[in-house]
Amino acid sequence: MRNKALGSIKADIYTKITNEIISAIEAGTADFEMPWHKQAHAGVPRNPVTKKLYRGINTLTLWIAGRKEGYASSRWASYLQWKSLGAQVRQGEKGSTIIFYKREEEDENSEEEETQNQARAVIRYSHVFNGDQVEGWSADESSGTVNHTKFAKAVCFINSLGSDIRHGSDTAYYSPALDRIFMPDQSVFRDTNSGSATESYFSVLFHEHIHWSGHSARLSRDLSGRFGSSSYAMEELVAELGASFLCAALDINTYPRPDHAAYIASWLKVLKEHKSAIFVAASAASVASQFLESLVTQSSIEKTA
Numbered sequence: 001m002r003n004k005a006l007g008s009i010k011a012d013i014y015t016k017i018t019n020e021i022i023s024a025i026e027a028g029t030a031d032f033e034m035p036w037h038k039q040a041h042a043g044v045p046r047n048p049v050t051k052k053l054y055r056g057i058n059t060l061t062l063w064i065a066g067r068k069e070g071y072a073s074s075r076w077a078s079y080l081q082w083k084s085l086g087a088q089v090r091q092g093e094k095g096s097t098i099i100f101y102k103r104e105e106e107d108e109n110s111e112e113e114e115t116q117n118q119a120r121a122v123i124r125y126s127h128v129f130n131g132d133q134v135e136g137w138s139a140d141e142s143s144g145t146v147n148h149t150k151f152a153k154a155v156c157f158i159n160s161l162g163s164d165i166r167h168g169s170d171t172a173y174y175s176p177a178l179d180r181i182f183m184p185d186q187s188v189f190r191d192t193n194s195g196s197a198t199e200s201y202f203s204v205l206f207h208e209h210i211h212w213s214g215h216s217a218r219l220s221r222d223l224s225g226r227f228g229s230s231s232y233a234m235e236e237l238v239a240e241l242g243a244s245f246l247c248a249a250l251d252i253n254t255y256p257r258p259d260h261a262a263y264i265a266s267w268l269k270v271l272k273e274h275k276s277a278i279f280v281a282a283s284a285a286s287v288a289s290q291f292l293e294s295l296v297t298q299s300s301i302e303k304t305a
Contacts, residue, residue: 013099013125014275017061021278022271024064029264032256035064036244043074044248048131049081055290057282058098059245065096066130073131073139082129087137095127150251154202157250160296163212165205172204174211181208195253203247203254210242211235213288221284227274233266234281241285246292 024035045054045062054062054076062076076096079089101121131139158165169182183205189197214221214235221238224231247254270277 013097013123014279017057017097017099018271018275018278020064021060022268024068025264025268025271028256032261032264034240034256035067036060036241037254037256043251044245045074045076047077047081047128048075048137049077049084054098056286057279059248059286060241060278060282061098062096062128062130069130069132071130071132075131075139076128078126078128082134082137085137087134089129089134093129093133095129097125098128099123099125151198151202154250154252157246157292157296158202158205158209161209161212161292162295163209172208174208176211176215179212179215179217181205181212183208192255195255199247199253200255202250202252203243204257206246207239207243209292210239210246210285210288213242213291214238219288219291221288223280223284226280227270227277230266230270230273230277233263233270234277236263237267237270237278237281238284238288241282242288245285245289249289249293 021035028034028037045059045066046052047054053059065071066074076098077085079095082089100123102124103121131137164178164180165183166180167183167185169184172181172183174181186198186201189201189204191197192200213219221235222231223234223238227234244254246252
């Protein structure tokens with residue numbers, strides 16, 4: 001009975017979060033603006049008590065909640081965590097759902113022999129509140145990095161990866177066979193009402209580098225087993241989310257792309273058919289973005305040495 005109850009909790013939370021994300025995507029289909037666009041500029045959600053970043057699906061769900069409610073803060077914590085900081089969640093405020101996995105000992109009466117008497121990861125969920133929902137706490141958040149500084153960081157980030165980038169292409173794409181990224185010249189990108197040409201350029205370049213991270217020589221990412229014919233759409237979703245995570249880390253806006261029209265329907269299809277799909281995509285995107293960040297860190301260490 002315990003296993004069935006846990007399975008029900010898992011199914012319910014998967015369905016709840018997936019439906020919220022589906023609704024957010026459908027709301028932006030007219031202008032191809034996805035839930036992760038622009039909100040990435042607010043930064044990666046962070047817990048002010050633990051100082052840790054929220055990763056994977058939690059990044060996406062908190063971005064959606066923040067955008068829906070118009071929160072300016074990127075800080076999120078539980079009721080008790082805010083209380084530990086001397087802050088008070090205002091009466092009537094509603095929390096946003098996050099998930100985490102807790103290691104638990106398997107019930108020795110479990111019917112699943114392969115996990116009997118072994119620790120396993122069990123999905124759990126909690127609720128957190130944004131910094132804009134509390135009183136008695138002052139934000140200690142930077143107002144944003146000067147443009148030339150953040151773009152210099154982005155250039156340094158890309159150069160540290162050691163990827164093979166060829167400019168002059170008509171379109172941006174990554175070739176797994178050649179292990180090479182093809183990009184239009186930066187001069188091709190134009191300013192829009194949403195942001196600068198330079199931000200658009202780096203957003204696309206990060207997208208292609210998330211694809212690059214999945215090469216067999218790196219993360220060897222293969223999503224075909226679980227999602228079949230939808231694996232290509234899933235990989236594009238991973239690249240989109242991963243690029244938004246990198247843009248957030250480097251204080252760069254990410255914007256709607258014209259080619260989203262070709263993917264939105266397939267993204268919605270796979271999300272509706274597989275309630276765990278967005279969790280898998282967000283997790284893979286988080287792993288990919290952190291992998292690229294680790295390459296930059298390692299490169300910095302090697303240069304210092």
